[in-house]
Amino acid sequence: MSARTIRGGNLLILGIEAATRVASAAVVSDEKILAEISQEARLTHSETLLPQIEQVLKIAGAEKVDAVAVSLGPGSFTGLRIGLATAKALAYAWQIKILGVPTLQAIAFHFPTNSVTVLPMLDAQKNRAYVQAFRAGAPVSKLEVKPIDEIVTSAEKIDGEVFLCGDVLSKIKVALPQNVQLAPINLRMPRAVNVALCGKFLLDAGEISNVMNLEPLYIRRSEAEELWERRQKLFSGK
Amino acid sequence: MEKILTLGIETSCDETAAAVLRDGREILSNVISTQIPLHQKFGGVVPELASRKHILNIMPVVDEAIRKAGVELSQINQIAVTHGPGLVGALLVGVAAAKTLAFALKVPLVAVNHLEGHIFANFLSAPELEPPFLALVVSGGHTALIKMKTYNEFELLGQTRDDAAGEAFDKIARVMNLPYPGGPEIDRLAKTGNPDAIDFPRPKVADFDFSFSGLKSSVLNYLNSASMRGEEINNADVAASFQKAVVDSLIEKTLDAAESFGLSQIVLAGGVAANSALEKNLREACERRGLKFFYPTKILCTDNAAMIACRGYYQSLAKDFAPLTLNAVPNLNFKGAIQ
Numbered sequence: 001m002s003a004r005t006i007r008g009g010n011l012l013i014l015g016i017e018a019a020t021r022v023a024s025a026a027v028v029s030d031e032k033i034l035a036e037i038s039q040e041a042r043l044t045h046s047e048t049l050l051p052q053i054e055q056v057l058k059i060a061g062a063e064k065v066d067a068v069a070v071s072l073g074p075g076s077f078t079g080l081r082i083g084l085a086t087a088k089a090l091a092y093a094w095q096i097k098i099l100g101v102p103t104l105q106a107i108a109f110h111f112p113t114n115s116v117t118v119l120p121m122l123d124a125q126k127n128r129a130y131v132q133a134f135r136a137g138a139p140v141s142k143l144e145v146k147p148i149d150e151i152v153t154s155a156e157k158i159d160g161e162v163f164l165c166g167d168v169l170s171k172i173k174v175a176l177p178q179n180v181q182l183a184p185i186n187l188r189m190p191r192a193v194n195v196a197l198c199g200k201f202l203l204d205a206g207e208i209s210n211v212m213n214l215e216p217l218y219i220r221r222s223e224a225e226e227l228w229e230r231r232q233k234l235f236s237g238k
Numbered sequence: 239m240e241k242i243l244t245l246g247i248e249t250s251c252d253e254t255a256a257a258v259l260r261d262g263r264e265i266l267s268n269v270i271s272t273q274i275p276l277h278q279k280f281g282g283v284v285p286e287l288a289s290r291k292h293i294l295n296i297m298p299v300v301d302e303a304i305r306k307a308g309v310e311l312s313q314i315n316q317i318a319v320t321h322g323p324g325l326v327g328a329l330l331v332g333v334a335a336a337k338t339l340a341f342a343l344k345v346p347l348v349a350v351n352h353l354e355g356h357i358f359a360n361f362l363s364a365p366e367l368e369p370p371f372l373a374l375v376v377s378g379g380h381t382a383l384i385k386m387k388t389y390n391e392f393e394l395l396g397q398t399r400d401d402a403a404g405e406a407f408d409k410i411a412r413v414m415n416l417p418y419p420g421g422p423e424i425d426r427l428a429k430t431g432n433p434d435a436i437d438f439p440r441p442k443v444a445d446f447d448f449s450f451s452g453l454k455s456s457v458l459n460y461l462n463s464a465s466m467r468g469e470e471i472n473n474a475d476v477a478a479s480f481q482k483a484v485v486d487s488l489i490e491k492t493l494d495a496a497e498s499f500g501l502s503q504i505v506l507a508g509g510v511a512a513n514s515a516l517e518k519n520l521r522e523a524c525e526r527r528g529l530k531f532f533y534p535t536k537i538l539c540t541d542n543a544a545m546i547a548c549r550g551y552y553q554s555l556a557k558d559f560a561p562l563t564l565n566a567v568p569n570l571n572f573k574g575a576i577q
Contacts, residue, residue: 044565046330046564047565049334050337050562050563051562077289078330081292084293085293085331085338088297089334089335089339090338092300093311212297213294213298224284
């Protein structure tokens with residue numbers, strides 16, 4: 001089912017990406033990227049994201065959009081919440097659909113081919129990364145949290161060429177196996193245009209999120225909860 | 239003239255709140271979603287969990303505030319949001335949502351200081367109140383005396399040099415194994431205790447500043463040494479005596495400031511304002527001196543968005559609007575607000 005069956009004319013999707021240090025906003029129509037602004041600077045997403053959205057809408061000549069797609073994570077907890085609060089408020093105020101896009105999948109959209117495996121890795125603290133394998137933009141493994149070097153080493157077992165993406169590539173301390181290479185910098189990080197395109201697939205599939213209860217994909221619990229649980233186990237002798 | 243509708247949003251700590259105000263003082267709705275049960279087992283607010291709850295609750299709370307007010311979102315004229323002080327991750331949820339709503343609805347945004355909001359809660363519970371007055375702000379993180387000259391001109395007369403009064407309450411409650419939040423627990427316990435049982439030292443600080451760390455240490459020392467000696471501690475007496483020391487010191491400074499600056503109206507504000515002994519004793523002290531005493535209703539003492547909308551309304555009269563680049567300022571103090 002194409003988006004056109006939902007509504008005639010050009011369907012506009014706003015993509016919002018704030019899961020990593022990249023703040024990015026894009027407006028896409030059915031066949032065009034009308035505008036995208038991405039930055040990986042020191043400024044906080046709280047300061048940059050909304051002005052970026054204002055700009056891409058202006059460039060696209062759009063007063064409003066038909067749907068907002070937002071990068072849901074995993075990633076920086078605070079960044080995810082800034083992106084999601086922004087997307088929710090837009091969806092609520094404009095009464096438009098909200099689409100929750102898994103961040104690792106949005107990164108994997110850089111490689112629309114079955115001939116390579118993509119391993120997007122995003123910082124999960126303590127030298128670990130959130131990781132999932134994709135081929136042609138579709139997941140071929142479960143989302144896990146693993147030590148960075150272990151991910152790299154075990155990629156040797158994957159058949160064929162493997163590209164590593166994400167924000168932890170500078171933390172790799174082991175040699176890359178022969179079949180593994182780092183993605184070029186333009187294909188490494190999540191971008192709002194990928195989020196918008198990924199969102200369009202969700203829209204076409206009818207996978208629309210609920211603005212009233214959508215939450216980030218945290219994967220990890222808060223440190224306080226983990227600590228509390230460890231203490232409980234200790235005291236109960238389990 | 240058409241009345242102004244202000245939507246207020248507050249997420250600085252452990253309450254997700256939204257409210258709609260008509261002009262400066264008429265509350266149309268005041269919705270508060272509290273997280274206290276979530277944090278209870280940890281003995282205090284866990285910032286990451288608070289933020290997670292805020293992002294989950296923000297739209298339902300805003301939506302409920304709009305519906306209870308009986309207005310349409312499109313009728314809202316301006317949006318006021320707390321941008322500090324508070325927990326940064328928690329503040330950011332409200333700030334991002336408020337900024338985006340203002341952008342999407344094409345209405346002005348007002349950035350509100352949470353502490354100023356607490357003072358303005360009094361305008362909501364006392365329609366006749368007008369500046370000038372003296373405000374005693376007592377919360378978990380702040381203790382301050384403020385002279386309000388007009389709605390938009392303040393002067394910080396003094397503040398705590400170390401712990402806030404609320405911090406001392408929380409810390410002592412934790413050592414006494416009282417459940418979180420500790421302040422109301424001490425207040426409850428103190429009602430059955432003798433406030434003159436233990437003579438804890440009254441802090442001596444110059445001018446209109448406060449200090450509570452010495453008093454806090456002295457209470458903790460008392461509890462520790464009693465438990466080391468294996469003595470039975472009368473928790474109610476400790477709570478009552480400690481609370482009296484705090485209240486005495488707050489009242490003394492407040493009355494001194496009122497006299498020095500010739501102010502005849504006293505306003506109590508902030509989360510600790512809900513403490514019954516503070517409210518009762520300050521009220522009585524004001525009555526003895528012929529001063530008018532103001533104190534917000536219980537629901538307006540806690541963190542709420544109606545007070546934020548009220549503060550925002552008066553800021554908007556002075557065209558004090560915020561840009562879309564607005565950020566959270568976790569350690570925002572009164573000083574930044576003095577114009």
